Amino acid sequence: MADQLYHVLGAKQFSRAELEELFAASKAMEEVVKAGGDRRHAGRIMTTLFFEASTRTRLSFESAISRLGGTVIGTENAAQFSSAIKGETLEDTIRIITGYSDIIVMRHTEIGAAKRAAAVSGVPVINAGDGAGEHPTQALLDAYTIQKEFGRIDGLKIAMVGDLAYGRTVHSLSYMLANFKDVMIYYISPENVRIPANVKRYMEEKGVRYEETTDLNAVAGSIDVLYQTRIQKERFPSPEEYDKAAGQYIVDTDLMDRMRKNTIVLHPLPRAGEIAEAVDSDPRAAYFRQAQNGLYIRMALIDKALGGK
Amino acid sequence: MADQLYHVLGAKQFSRAELEELFAASKAMEEVVKAGGDRRHAGRIMTTLFFEASTRTRLSFESAISRLGGTVIGTENAAQFSSAIKGETLEDTIRIITGYSDIIVMRHTEIGAAKRAAAVSGVPVINAGDGAGEHPTQALLDAYTIQKEFGRIDGLKIAMVGDLAYGRTVHSLSYMLANFKDVMIYYISPENVRIPANVKRYMEEKGVRYEETTDLNAVAGSIDVLYQTRIQKERFPSPEEYDKAAGQYIVDTDLMDRMRKNTIVLHPLPRAGEIAEAVDSDPRAAYFRQAQNGLYIRMALIDKALGGK
Amino acid sequence: MADQLYHVLGAKQFSRAELEELFAASKAMEEVVKAGGDRRHAGRIMTTLFFEASTRTRLSFESAISRLGGTVIGTENAAQFSSAIKGETLEDTIRIITGYSDIIVMRHTEIGAAKRAAAVSGVPVINAGDGAGEHPTQALLDAYTIQKEFGRIDGLKIAMVGDLAYGRTVHSLSYMLANFKDVMIYYISPENVRIPANVKRYMEEKGVRYEETTDLNAVAGSIDVLYQTRIQKERFPSPEEYDKAAGQYIVDTDLMDRMRKNTIVLHPLPRAGEIAEAVDSDPRAAYFRQAQNGLYIRMALIDKALGGK
Structure with a gap:
């Protein structure tokens, strides 16, 4: 299932054509925001899973889904993530969270964490920074x-x-x-x-x-x-x-x-x-x-x- | 731009006429709540930026925008605000956050923080307490x-x-x-x-x-x-x-x-x-x-x- | 007022008939989720009041109300709950929170906390775990x-x-x-x-x-x-x-x-x-x-x- 999903994991995954398409889409989003947002993703849920605080990045993602009518559930601090404390693997966490939402935005302290998450996720994963790794x-x-x-x-x-x-x-x-x-x-x-x-x-x-x-x-x-x-x-x-x-x-x-x-x-x-x-x-x-x-x-x-x- | 915005910064800013208008508006809001809320601000986003925990006040604001159909993004703890940790000024934080939402509700530990925020914000700022200062x-x-x-x-x-x-x-x-x-x-x-x-x-x-x-x-x-x-x-x-x-x-x-x-x-x-x-x-x-x-x-x-x- | 509310406090409160009704309702909810959720509780607000971190459980509840069109306000960590720090009783906290939302989901560290909350709440309380007590x-x-x-x-x-x-x-x-x-x-x-x-x-x-x-x-x-x-x-x-x-x-x-x-x-x-x-x-x-x-x-x-x- 994961293969057909559109994950955003690293900077190298983007071809020039994809970048140009994305730039055009971003330009269009400026107009959406100017018009006060729209409701195209009403009912869709984003999970923001931040194992490390990054308020600016998190708020930017949460604003983005909100401007498209969607909803956010999430956690802003790894230190509070009880499962991580109890020794659960990232994979198990994702296997469960994947059933709660339509897209996961993840920040982690370890290189490669986003790829590991994407490998077991049933919904798209966007890498919001994985340690010294990527921040696409x-x-x-x-x-x-x-x-x-x-x-x-x-x-x-x-x-x-x-x-x-x-x-x-x-x-x-x-x-x-x-x-x-x-x-x-x-x-x-x-x-x-x-x-x-x-x-x-x-x-x-x-x-x-x-x-x-x-x-x-x-x-x-x-x-x-x-x-x-x-x-x-x-x-x-x-x-x-x-x-x-x-x-x-x-x-x-x-x-x-x-x-x-x-x-x-x-x-x-x-x-x-x-x-x-x-x-x-x-x-x-x-x-x-x-x-x-x-x-x-x-x-x-x-x-x-x-x-x- | 900021001059035309309606900021709520301190108790002294309110004239008697404004208070009476506000009391009448609050009375009307009781009826809105009794009727189960309305959707007049659907699509509008509030950022709750709490540099100090104050759950009661924060939930009250979040309930308020929700009862009017709006959405909340936010952070509930300054200690987790990575930018503050990295030494960013409050002004820089606000200059960025201002692009993510339609209104900012801010709690801070320092007197005058709300005024400083309002001075650079592109959206209205409501002071939810600034240290030993005000809590209008x-x-x-x-x-x-x-x-x-x-x-x-x-x-x-x-x-x-x-x-x-x-x-x-x-x-x-x-x-x-x-x-x-x-x-x-x-x-x-x-x-x-x-x-x-x-x-x-x-x-x-x-x-x-x-x-x-x-x-x-x-x-x-x-x-x-x-x-x-x-x-x-x-x-x-x-x-x-x-x-x-x-x-x-x-x-x-x-x-x-x-x-x-x-x-x-x-x-x-x-x-x-x-x-x-x-x-x-x-x-x-x-x-x-x-x-x-x-x-x-x-x-x-x-x-x-x-x-x- | 509290007597007429539907609280979920402990496993023993459920009769066989109630369980069967609930199982049937849950089955129906699977279809709702498959269809992308619905908006039956649009405008309703859930407060998630977690005096102890339990991200999995909290996200599950937040996803649940979101899939039914409702909104979440909440706090994910007791250590940040300023009122608890200042020595407020749980009862006082609930007496205030009750006015902010239509349902409270509570996690607490003490046995019996959910029952105490329900006793003073004006809205339904769901026990999301109270210490060594229940997790219905x-x-x-x-x-x-x-x-x-x-x-x-x-x-x-x-x-x-x-x-x-x-x-x-x-x-x-x-x-x-x-x-x-x-x-x-x-x-x-x-x-x-x-x-x-x-x-x-x-x-x-x-x-x-x-x-x-x-x-x-x-x-x-x-x-x-x-x-x-x-x-x-x-x-x-x-x-x-x-x-x-x-x-x-x-x-x-x-x-x-x-x-x-x-x-x-x-x-x-x-x-x-x-x-x-x-x-x-x-x-x-x-x-x-x-x-x-x-x-x-x-x-x-x-x-x-x-x-x-």
């Missing part, structure tokens, strides 16, 4: 935002900045961008948190051009997209080295002044101090628009998984 | 209960009893009562938790008569409303002094016997031991009716914020 | 599963296996089975966790035949139903004794081979290691069907409590 709906909303802001992804120069070793969003986004033509990626990070070899290998296999550097300033003036991420203190041997590294990559008005007129700034959010608040009023600051796009992407995914209108 | 919907339901029980507020004698220093409900209720004529307020408390100077000053500016005393018995026979509150042990230098102070203000059948036939007893609830259970069966015990009125007031506020029927 | 909806779904799998309960031989002292589900199920004719029960457990005297006394009063034994193998070949439960380590004086006891009662393919062709295996779930995963693919493994039946039973109960279609 984030990558989709990132790509959709670029598409929307420029009208295309082909031919763009995209800088990913910050912790490229542990930040799963830049990995998933890289995989997704590999579907497009003539994309150039700049991986800009401190030496100790460089983009992993397996991501680079994938990009090479797909023929995507990329460059690695530690120098954001050298690149800032020639890019279309600056994708900023957080750098976590605990990755560095000392606070001093962290401060030195993190300080290099702050997006402030000085940096904005050095960038082109139509270069946009993205960030998966939440931000700590890596984008100055003074940048918010710059029309090139696209990160709040980006967050909003997450709603439309998730509506489109849910709609597809539930079989459309 | 509690004050509204308190005032509405008095209006409903007596048919008026003008000319009533109202005693507020207990911890008047730290209990924010008595402050907000005082501000609200200042809209009415010939109200007489008795502030009755132990010496160490007297009503603050700024509240007294406000009442003086508004021309409201008040008296401060430690002696509930002296006043009990001549009041219309006894508004009882909790006294917290930790405010007192020793358990003995607490017991002495708290013991003076217990509402029991003896006290009820000394009060007039139509004097009502209110309490924001939960109560600990400051109203004896034996009092519950007395028709003058209005505190459960008061709690119920919270539903109607919140329905009226939500309805107004969402633009009415 | 589990017993109902257990009995319904047996009825459904065999077309009858009369005349069946049912083995209850595992921790029969502390496992409340086997107590409640025993009480319920006492309504049927010619049932034979085998209580199979380690010596230190035998079925309590009060359960045996009840069965004797009702004229139900039973046997106690420690030997599952001796009985396995002649039973219709094997109701497996968990054995908890902390009940045993040493890990060695636990391993010895628990190891005797594992349902694995060897045991399945020794059982008859139509003997079914039930389990209230979650399971730890007491049923091998290799058994899952055996058609006699009925425990996931059993969990699914919980949805239909709860829909039927909610429907009855809310006054039907």
